[in-house]
Amino acid sequence: MRKKKVYDDLFRGIIVIFSSTIYSLAVVWFLEPANLISIGLTGLGQILNRAFATINVNIPIGVFTLVANIPLCIYGAKKVSPRFVIFTMISVAVQSFWTMGWDWIFVDFGINPNDKFFLGVIAGLICGCGIGLALRYGTSTGGVDIIAQALALKKNISIGMFSMIVNIILAIIAGGVIEKSWDITLYTFIYIIINNLVVDKIHTAYNYLRIDVISNKAEEVSQALLEGIQRGCTLAEVKGAYTHEEKYDIFMIISSYELQKAAEIIRATDPTAFMTVSPIKRIFGKFFKHTII
Numbered sequence: 488m489r490k491k492k493v494y495d496d497l498f499r500g501i502i503v504i505f506s507s508t509i510y511s512l513a514v515v516w517f518l519e520p521a522n523l524i525s526i527g528l529t530g531l532g533q534i535l536n537r538a539f540a541t542i543n544v545n546i547p548i549g550v551f552t553l554v555a556n557i558p559l560c561i562y563g564a565k566k567v568s569p570r571f572v573i574f575t576m577i578s579v580a581v582q583s584f585w586t587m588g589w590d591w592i593f594v595d596f597g598i599n600p601n602d603k604f605f606l607g608v609i610a611g612l613i614c615g616c617g618i619g620l621a622l623r624y625g626t627s628t629g630g631v632d633i634i635a636q637a638l639a640l641k642k643n644i645s646i647g648m649f650s651m652i653v654n655i656i657l658a659i660i661a662g663g664v665i666e667k668s669w670d671i672t673l674y675t676f677i678y679i680i681i682n683n684l685v686v687d688k689i690h691t692a693y694n695y696l697r698i699d700v701i702s703n704k705a706e707e708v709s710q711a712l713l714e715g716i717q718r719g720c721t722l723a724e725v726k727g728a729y730t731h732e733e734k735y736d737i738f739m740i741i742s743s744y745e746l747q748k749a750a751e752i753i754r755a756t757d758p759t760a761f762m763t764v765s766p767i768k769r770i771f772g773k774f775f776k777h778t779i780i
Contacts, residue, residue, distance in 0.1 A: 510617030511585035517610035524661040527631035549583035607678035615685025695767035702760040705735035
């Protein structure tokens, strides 16, 4: 069990580094050349970087990203989980490194910097994949994601919706106040919308599912699910119409990020079990949201 946990942590660590890298490179390669603003604290770092540049002071975006995430990581350790924040801190360190303004990082893709629409769309797709991948595996890219995760756990607020509101405010500040160019704000809106659509498609941690498992090993399967998923389940006697064999339907409501784990438990306990998955729109009653990690 301990060995498996080590492997899980190692896998998450790799996911964190990979997702943070592709997110950061999308910012450096596509958003910065187009003068568009990213999301969350990275976007705030871009705004501060440009504000200081007006007085001939060059402070890399990565410095702002690192400093601003420290208090949020402390908040996340209390409201989400300490292990969630540990992986988030790794992500923040990776992002800070890639956004330090190193000359060797920049790649010329031959795209016209004035084609802000195209650059915003590409950046939205890549950044959304990076953020969604991190969230899907129980980590985050830091910043607003930490607050969004805490609100999703406690208040059932959509991560995508919360992030969109914050990022729209940042886009207005960046375009209307700092750059005094509303086209930057409007193109940044396009980036934000695409980014959040991708995040919500990839990260579905708080969508609900019902799993039904038809098995003649009801006690073993239900006990394994209770221990592995730590959620209640219900047993119902059923009979096959063709074989007339009596079995049990073990059904359980889970968050969709728990589906893969549930499937593995069921396969290991009863390889012959028949399992179906159905979406659940709303839940009334007690349904506890587990911490992400």
